[in-house]
Amino acid sequence: KEMTVREALNSVLDEEMSADPRVFLMGEEVGEYQGAYKVSKGLLQKFGPERVVDTPITEAGFTGIGVGAAYYGLRPVVEFMTFNFAMQAIDHIINSAAKTNYMSAGNISVPIVFRGPNGAAAGVGAQHSHCYAAWYGSCPGLKVLVPYSSEDARGLLKAAIRDPDPVVFLENELMYGERFPVSAEALDSSFCLPIGKAKIEREGKDVTITAFSKMVGLSLEAAEILAKEGISAEVINLRSIRPLDRSTINASVRKTNRLVTVEEGFPQHGVGAEIGMSIVEDSFGYLDAPIERITGADVPMPYAANLERMALPQIEDIVRAAKRVCYRSVPMAATA
Amino acid sequence: KEMTVREALNSVLDEEMSADPRVFLMGEEVGEYQGAYKVSKGLLQKFGPERVVDTPITEAGFTGIGVGAAYYGLRPVVEFMTFNFAMQAIDHIINSAAKTNYMSAGNISVPIVFRGPNGAAAGVGAQHSHCYAAWYGSCPGLKVLVPYSSEDARGLLKAAIRDPDPVVFLENELMYGERFPVSAEALDSSFCLPIGKAKIEREGKDVTITAFSKMVGLSLEAAEILAKEGISAEVINLRSIRPLDRSTINASVRKTNRLVTVEEGFPQHGVGAEIGMSIVEDSFGYLDAPIERITGADVPMPYAANLERMALPQIEDIVRAAKRVCYRSVPMAATA
Amino acid sequence: DATPITVETSVPFTAHNCEAPSRTVETTAQELVGFFRIMALMRRMEIAADSLYKAKLIRGFCHLYDGQEAVAIGMEAAITKKDSIITAYRDHCTFLGRGGTLLEVFSELMGRQAGCSKGKGGSMHFYRKEAGFYGGHGIVGAQIPLGIGLAFAQKYKKDESVSFALYGDGAANQGQLFEALNMAALWDLPAILVCENNHYGMGTAEWRAAKSPAYYKRGDYVPGLKVDGMDALAVKQACKFAKEHALKNGPIILEMDTYRYHGHSMSDPGSTYRTRDEISGVRQERDPIERIRKLLLSLDLATEKELKDTEKEVRKEVDDAIAQAKESPMPDPSELFSNVYVKGYGAESFGADRKEVRAVLP
């Protein structure tokens, strides 16, 4: 069977709300409008306005309300129309949600999911294209999940909703309409993916490519091209930014001895930097070439189509970097 | 002459407000109370309530007002009582300040300084101890400065106030009372340090230690201890997180062939990760040992004194890591 | 013709914590003809943007202003370019009102070099600082404190000018409004908050998002005025009143009762949460352009033919601007790295593959 990522997310919300009366969805346009991106289609009709709650455009307020409801024992799923808008509410995500179980030594747990599209969409400009994976991923107390396929979406969103801790669940608008095959197992309502485990999407032996969300697709396409040129790339779909599956990544690099990290977020202090350092720390002796990062360009997202394309990783960037780590010794050009 | 960091900051505010009528200070308790940490002592009396503006406890509101005033051409210095509270206003720092010059193709510049204590103080717990250097440092459009000494404080705050772009200026509460010698040059009202340039605080040849803010002091003490054991450590005071002075760091590592990064923030996607990757990218062949990071522990900040101590880098951590990169081959223990 | 004439506003103003201004508005034939022309131009521009979007020449979000034109032009008629305006993402017509050109609009919408933001901002990010227009903001509510900050600067510099911060009924619930308004009131800032109440925030009717949708009263201790936002003359009268008030007494809220004909943005058909009857009812009874057309005709200040000619002219203006915009090149690739900073200190910046693309920032 095939399913779009949107359908996968929708089916999970439906199933988990059916299974657990404590689960409810809140956010802007999630109800009557059926979701800004139609992820919550049909849920209001099925579960009613008590459990599918349309909010005003007041992120700080409704996020705080969601976190408070989680303190009390409900299991809120808070939708941000995009994660850019969650900056208005980030104090609640970090200070009220992520830190409370620790500060209370376990007295108050915070079972909540914050979800919505993250990162760039098409042509939406600088204020609507920020990828927050690295920010949230830096915060102890949070778990940060990043689905790529429909199966990821199902297994990870279920895991997030059932998890007793605050989970930041980063979707991608451009992936909602993407269609993927889904196994019978993944269609089962008990299906759940383990939090903190990466998935090897494609095995390979010459170079490891790590990616998350939409970039997994580009990396797989790059691997296809590389295969034609005789380079066997192993593509790791991170699935979880925090906890980060250091052991899977290290094991892969110990096999391939080469690493290219791919992400669409800003480069500095990014996911690629962390993965790179993790390899340096744990598998330095295995590296046959310097690690390379492919990232979003270090600029606010421009609107114009040609600049936007330059600002985001393209398949050819991944191919080029993979070839560099495989064939060439690294150029020791002076750093500028 | 000697001067505390507090006096250094205070003198800069005084001099720059005297020199440029567009410069004003706003924030909580900056006026009548003379600053929560007395950094703005005397300024209200000297410049009056139009230029030393006490605000209500409404960070989102007054930060937005500050940014709007900068659009118009004033040069606001916005004080956060601590940067933890800036999370309530972070949307304005990122979306309204950092991205506007780019989105407007230069039509609207945003000459503003956001300043205040960042990171851990003593015993203030999880919600008041977050280090935001990595977050802000990831954002194109922002400059992020991190003074260590009184001379840094003077030269960098002056540079920040005179800079035409938004600058995040991260101070440290525990450093305000620290006294440093200050050169005559640094006391001159024209003194300014270059943005984006690190300072080699101590030259050395065996290992490079990078640090910023309070951690520079610990690193210097560690270098002192290392010297006694025959290890010559070069200590780099980053001064600027963004732009990051990659060339100074790379040049140093090419000389020492070893690197330990020190920061008190959370490890994942931190400043150490970025610096490490920058070396891997530009100077991989020069490394004689894997890079090591000393960071804040990967937990919310605990209150209890013994746990708090464990949660923050200590001199012995730096010494230990430096010794490891100098003497021992790295243990290739399986990643857990 | 600049002879003063007086016209009554459609409905009386409703005041909160202040005395309502008179319903009798002074105007001239010249002004009314101008209103007609610029509103027709705006309408045409937005309709053309709709087509360009459907032809995939405009990407991403595109929020159209048709229906709300009277707010932009009534406001301009009451103020000068020394006064500041700031708005949200529905900014094309406000930009035009501040003297921006059609070429800049269409080029920006299509991501071309001749755009007002050189194609780097897009639909939501138009600016024109030299004429007191400060954008063009994509985050709901953010422009309100920003606008109050402009007023702060005006007062600081003793400029004797005021700032208008425009926001929607949806944005009216944002906490930063209340934070910034409190400061504006404490510090007597010359700030005018203009709530363009088009009755929906995306698909949410005002009463579903606000316990009290009487936005002109939401300032509580701050005065407010409810205005027929479909009547350019009422808008002008209210803005004149508000400017005087703000310079003397500090902030005031103007609630403009208006309507957007289009959906929220291009992906919203705009018809699932409201009835077609509602839309056509407003078009027939309250359309801001038709109101001025009727006024011009009933006062014999213009003929049907003259107005039709005007409409033909603006159509051509728009078509010409689009043709010209299409000629404008995409921004030069080097623009990727320009304007990140005003002053880059020679720092390095990176493209997606830093070994392939890097730049030294000037």
Place this chain on the structure above:
Amino acid sequence: DATPITVETSVPFTAHNCEAPSRTVETTAQELVGFFRIMALMRRMEIAADSLYKAKLIRGFCHLYDGQEAVAIGMEAAITKKDSIITAYRDHCTFLGRGGTLLEVFSELMGRQAGCSKGKGGSMHFYRKEAGFYGGHGIVGAQIPLGIGLAFAQKYKKDESVSFALYGDGAANQGQLFEALNMAALWDLPAILVCENNHYGMGTAEWRAAKSPAYYKRGDYVPGLKVDGMDALAVKQACKFAKEHALKNGPIILEMDTYRYHGHSMSDPGSTYRTRDEISGVRQERDPIERIRKLLLSLDLATEKELKDTEKEVRKEVDDAIAQAKESPMPDPSELFSNVYVKGYGAESFGADRKEVRAVLP
């Protein structure tokens, strides 16, 4: 003695958008004696915390509640532990009111294992979920939406209980209050916003931070009541009224007119922004403990001697608790990594030197 008696509140309630409750409060000798005892205990506890801080046994921030005790206990007298309370960092007495122990308080303040948060939270982060106390929050204003979220959950679960969210006059200007209150009103949540107006937010007098310091009216369309927060019986009456109101009609604001004797936190002498006369005036004329003492004496419900004995007893209780707390060990080093998550999935976590200290999270 549980015979009902009635007492008049010190001053009438001032109501906004609702009918004020009666000034005549029902109570009993038992209740009043209890009020005296617990307030004396709270007062003593805070004074002792002050000394421990000065002796460097307490670190960081430490916000004391002396002066405001009547709010904590009057509220408790009107509600049950099924109702929820959430407050800011000035939380020691609220925690005690919810049944927390002195040992937990002092151990937490000194960062010991026996603390209510095992020493990991500190002064600002006390919790007691089993008795409906949800902290203990360090970020000004954050507890307001959180508290409204508790009310959301109560309504969702049809628990017929209510939530009290306490905040200061400084916090009352926070935008998130207005955002969350709008939703509470839209959704009829059983939320009671309690503004503890002690007239200063740190060093800022209320009128310097708020254009309208009439906090009971700041809900605009939400009802409010101004209460003498130094009169435990008035607080009780107001909270009873508010609880009934909230269950039937949704949110309401209670402004408690109160006073903090101490500075804001330990670094603030509390004397630069207000006069000593002001402080001693409040102590003499409005002190919440003295009010109850006078009441007990004038109604012949207790003798001077009995009350003095009570004060001696609580002093001993406090001293004993401190002695016991000092015996409690510092938290075990392994606690550094516990409670980061409820479920850690065996993920690795790191200490400052990851090659030296790492843990597998259970």
